[in-house]
Amino acid sequence: MANDIPWERLFEEAARVRSRAHVPYSRFPVGAAILYSDGAVVPGCNVENATYGLTICAERNAFAAGVAQGHGKPVAVAIVVDTPEPCPPCGMCRQVMAEFGESDLPVRSRTPKGAEARYTLGELLPHAFTKAFF
Numbered sequence: 374m375a376n377d378i379p380w381e382r383l384f385e386e387a388a389r390v391r392s393r394a395h396v397p398y399s400r401f402p403v404g405a406a407i408l409y410s411d412g413a414v415v416p417g418c419n420v421e422n423a424t425y426g427l428t429i430c431a432e433r434n435a436f437a438a439g440v441a442q443g444h445g446k447p448v449a450v451a452i453v454v455d456t457p458e459p460c461p462p463c464g465m466c467r468q469v470m471a472e473f474g475e476s477d478l479p480v481r482s483r484t485p486k487g488a489e490a491r492y493t494l495g496e497l498l499p500h501a502f503t504k505a506f507f
Contacts (some may be wrong), residue, residue: 383408383451384483387431390416392455394431397421403460404453405431409444411427432466436473446476452482459483459490470494471501 383406391404395471405446406416408442417435429437439447450470454460459482462470470478476495483489494501 378408378449378479379414379447380451380481381440381473382406383414383449384481386413386414386416387451387483388485390418390433393417395420398425402455403431405435406451407432407435407439407447408449408451409498411444412424413439413442413444414490415439415442430463430466432462433469436469439473447478450474450478450480450481454482454484455485457484457488458473459488461490462494464498467494467498471498471503473478476501 386406387404391402394402396402396419407416408414415435415438417438418421418432419431420434432450453461461482471494474494476493478494480492480494480497481489
């Protein structure tokens, strides 16, 4: 399946939605796009709040939208952040990914200049707390 993932399309969606991020405090816009098993691509951007605890990251925003739209299993996650090196998702986003994805879920982060990092969810969160513990 990894060879069938339209990474360029995902990165284009992530970059597009990144331009809509609401980041008046950090000025750190992030865009994400998730490919689902039904073929849908769902983007998300970070949305900040003056009360930082209410801020939602791009990845979590995309996952929430995917749930709201009724999509099933995520098969790939792309992230675009304008940093010198590709930026991995934060810990909260990793845990949300673990709620919906398997440990082999491919996650890629890219800068607008094209530097890219490739991970699996298992590499990002090797001992995830999941429903398997219940």
